[in-house]
Amino acid sequence: MKYAVDERGYYGNFGGAYIPEMLYPAVEELRQQYLNIIYDPSFQEEFNNLLRDYVGRPTPLYLAKRLSEKFGAKIYLKREDLAHTGAHKINNTIGQILLAKRMGKTRIIAETGAGQHGVATATVCALVGLECVVYMGKIDTERQKPNVSRMQLLGATVVPVTSGSQTLKDATNEAIRDWISNPVDTHYIIGSVVGPHPYPDMVARFQAIISEEIKAQLLEKEGTDKPDYVVACVGGGSNAAGAYYHFLDEEEVNLIAVEAAGHGIDTGFSAATSVLGTLGIIHGSKTLLMQTEDGQIVEPHSISAGLDYPGIGPLHAHLIESGRAKVYSVTDDEAMEALVMCSRMEGIIPAIESSHALYALNKMELKPTDVVVLNLSGRGDKDLATIINYLDNIDVPHGK
Amino acid sequence: MENRLTRLFQEKKENLLNVYFTAGFPELESTGTILKTLEKSGADMIEIGMPYSDPMADGPTIQASNTVALKNGMSIRKLLLQLEEVRNEVEVPIILMGYLNPVMQYGIERFCAEASRVGVDGLILPDLPLHDYEELYRPFFERHNLSVIFLITPQTPEERIRKIDNLTNSFIYMVSSASTTGNKVGGDEKQIQYFERIQSLKLQNPKLIGFGISDRGSFELACKYAEGAIIGSAFIKVIQEKENLEQNIEKYIREVKASETVAQ
Numbered sequence: 001m002k003y004a005v006d007e008r009g010y011y012g013n014f015g016g017a018y019i020p021e022m023l024y025p026a027v028e029e030l031r032q033q034y035l036n037i038i039y040d041p042s043f044q045e046e047f048n049n050l051l052r053d054y055v056g057r058p059t060p061l062y063l064a065k066r067l068s069e070k071f072g073a074k075i076y077l078k079r080e081d082l083a084h085t086g087a088h089k090i091n092n093t094i095g096q097i098l099l100a101k102r103m104g105k106t107r108i109i110a111e112t113g114a115g116q117h118g119v120a121t122a123t124v125c126a127l128v129g130l131e132c133v134v135y136m137g138k139i140d141t142e143r144q145k146p147n148v149s150r151m152q153l154l155g156a157t158v159v160p161v162t163s164g165s166q167t168l169k170d171a172t173n174e175a176i177r178d179w180i181s182n183p184v185d186t187h188y189i190i191g192s193v194v195g196p197h198p199y200p201d202m203v204a205r206f207q208a209i210i211s212e213e214i215k216a217q218l219l220e221k222e223g224t225d226k227p228d229y230v231v232a233c234v235g236g237g238s239n240a241a242g243a244y245y246h247f248l249d250e251e252e253v254n255l256i257a258v259e260a261a262g263h264g265i266d267t268g269f270s271a272a273t274s275v276l277g278t279l280g281i282i283h284g285s286k287t288l289l290m291q292t293e294d295g296q297i298v299e300p301h302s303i304s305a306g307l308d309y310p311g312i313g314p315l316h317a318h319l320i321e322s323g324r325a326k327v328y329s330v331t332d333d334e335a336m337e338a339l340v341m342c343s344r345m346e347g348i349i350p351a352i353e354s355s356h357a358l359y360a361l362n363k364m365e366l367k368p369t370d371v372v373v374l375n376l377s378g379r380g381d382k383d384l385a386t387i388i389n390y391l392d393n394i395d396v397p398h399g400k
Numbered sequence: 401m402e403n404r405l406t407r408l409f410q411e412k413k414e415n416l417l418n419v420y421f422t423a424g425f426p427e428l429e430s431t432g433t434i435l436k437t438l439e440k441s442g443a444d445m446i447e448i449g450m451p452y453s454d455p456m457a458d459g460p461t462i463q464a465s466n467t468v469a470l471k472n473g474m475s476i477r478k479l480l481l482q483l484e485e486v487r488n489e490v491e492v493p494i495i496l497m498g499y500l501n502p503v504m505q506y507g508i509e510r511f512c513a514e515a516s517r518v519g520v521d522g523l524i525l526p527d528l529p530l531h532d533y534e535e536l537y538r539p540f541f542e543r544h545n546l547s548v549i550f551l552i553t554p555q556t557p558e559e560r561i562r563k564i565d566n567l568t569n570s571f572i573y574m575v576s577s578a579s580t581t582g583n584k585v586g587g588d589e590k591q592i593q594y595f596e597r598i599q600s601l602k603l604q605n606p607k608l609i610g611f612g613i614s615d616r617g618s619f620e621l622a623c624k625y626a627e628g629a630i631i632g633s634a635f636i637k638v639i640q641e642k643e644n645l646e647q648n649i650e651k652y653i654r655e656v657k658a659s660e661t662v663a664q
């Protein structure tokens with residue numbers, strides 16, 4: 001596997017574990033155990049049963065007819081929006097909660113931005129009966145109130161984070177601080193392919209179910225298990241990692257990563273990490289991140305809280321640097337346009353994150369024979385307040 | 401020139417007081433005043449924090465001082481200039497502490513060279529992996545006569561402690577309990593067992609206990625089990641008051657070191 005993580009946790013120049021000693025024993029314990037636990041047949045059985053009966057997998061691979069006509073290629077949507085809790089995030093939290101139990105952990109912590117990963121974590125904690133604490137930037141708790149209520153209803157404690165810029169990166173810092181103070185009984189469920197090794201690799205393996213299913217479903221529908229393109233949005237990069245995973249070494253499959261440009265790349269309000277980022281260290285991983293010349297981490301901007309992260313997973317930094325993946329940046333306005341388009345043309349309200357991937361179809365040069373699989377990472381219900389607020393302030397009428 | 405930390409550890413083997421403050425706090429130009437006053441008041445060595453936007457091992461007090469310092473305009477470049485100016489007025493060993501990313505952006509080799517040139521004696525980079533130090537950066541530290549300081553915690557396995565002891569050439573930073581900076585050292589049974597366990601390892605380097613040392617009581621307790629201790633958050637609280645900065649520092653340090661002063 002050319003793009004697999006190496007023994008020391010690197011993807012090319014990116015990755016590793018840049019953590020203070022206080023975290024070392026817990027991360028090392030995880031590193032030593034994760035592969036043995038995950039590939040134990042009884043783990044696999046439990047994991048797959050839950051994915052089927054609880055999450056509702058496999059999620060459909062749906063040929064979007066009207067989008068296909070519009071873009072002049074066969075567009076398939078991988079319907080992660082239909083997974084339990086409304087996004088791909090649950091694939092990872094199911095995997096990590098089973099792992100945590102087998103490691104004898106009794107308490108779970110997580111960070112969340114939009115609240116999707118927080119909800120997915122609170123959900124699996126309820127499922128297995130473990131204590132759950134979710135750190136969320138204070139600003140995000142106000143922006144995403146319904147998800148705070150969902151987490152609380154599921155029995156989690158939501159801690160509003162008031163340090164730094166009070167958003168996702170600070171919620172992550174605070175979760176790390178909690179883990180430093182509770183290194184023995186607690187497992188930290190990170191929500192994307194970020195953080196110190198082994199997290200990026202572990203989360204990618206749990207999300208790999210997405211591309212495993214795509215291959216089988218495409219073979220049935222198209223007689224080939226290789227699409228011409230796989231398209232996904234990238235915040236930290238977990239849904240993209242899952243959608244790419246089994247295609248990484250199949251170089252004839254083009255991998256398309258879509259980043260959030262916010263107001264526009266050069267406006268100072270953007271989250272286009274691969275363009276604006278430089279090599280550095282964020283949350284324990286050497287990767288591309290948005291920072292000042294002095295190495296202070298910069299606060300990003302995107303209308304979608306899930307893409308509002310100043311870094312990018314080390315796998316993606318490597319795929320982009322090596323040219324294996326091609327990146328498009330999509331602005332807030334473009335994503336919202338695609339969101340309305342998909343809602344009206346397919347009867348599917350996508351998450352704002354996923355809408356970034358949808359807009360990228362405009363930027364790709366597609367041929368009628370092309371088969372495109374677009375990972376629809378989540379549904380837009382969580383974004384309703386943001387969507388309505390946005391549409392109220394521009395000229396697009398809500399109804400026709 | 402001889403490394404001032406090396407000399408200190410040859411001359412003094414107990415009750416070593418290391419005081420931490422964040423560069424650029426409470427004001428951009430406080431560095432010189434704080435350094436001089438700390439030396440005069442009896443600090444044996446001084447650890448200066450290079451402020452960072454995301455100090456993940458620090459509790460609320462030091463986090464807040466980092467935020468203020470960055471707002472004040474502090475940077476590695478600025479700090480090195482300040483040290484260059486003040487270095488001939490203070491003899492006390494100086495250690496710089498900071499997260500790896502800003503140092504990496506400055507350039508690790510260049511940083512070692514410049515820090516050494518302005519009279520820094522040691523570096524603490526808590527998120528620098530041992531492996532990277534051994535494989536990549538060790539020659540820079542050695543060429544520029546900088547000591548490297550690593551942390552150990554109650555969870556660090558003995559084998560790793562031994563390895564750290566072999567890599568170190570000044571002191572071992574013993575984190576007092578599983579916590580971020582600023583939590584209190586209570587001296588409960590579990591903590592004392594940890595202190596005694598490390599004491600019994602008979603490490604070749606001196607140990608300084610840090611995280612949660614705040615007053616004379618916790619300083620003296622730590623000095624029973626280690627060669628010295630480090631005060632961080634508690635000192636940041638002392639210098640929060642911009643008024644009477646010097647008097648407040650002197651009073652605080654004298655209180656912490658009261659027994660030593662009496663003994664002399």
Ligand SMILES: Cc1ncc(COP(=O)(O)O)c(C=O)c1O
Pocket residue numbers: 087088089113114115116117191192193233234235236237238239240305306307351353354377378379
């Ligand atoms: C629906 C959806 N898509 C994408 C993301 C971005 O995360 P990642 O890049 O890890 O897939 C999120 C994060 O909250 C999300 O909720």
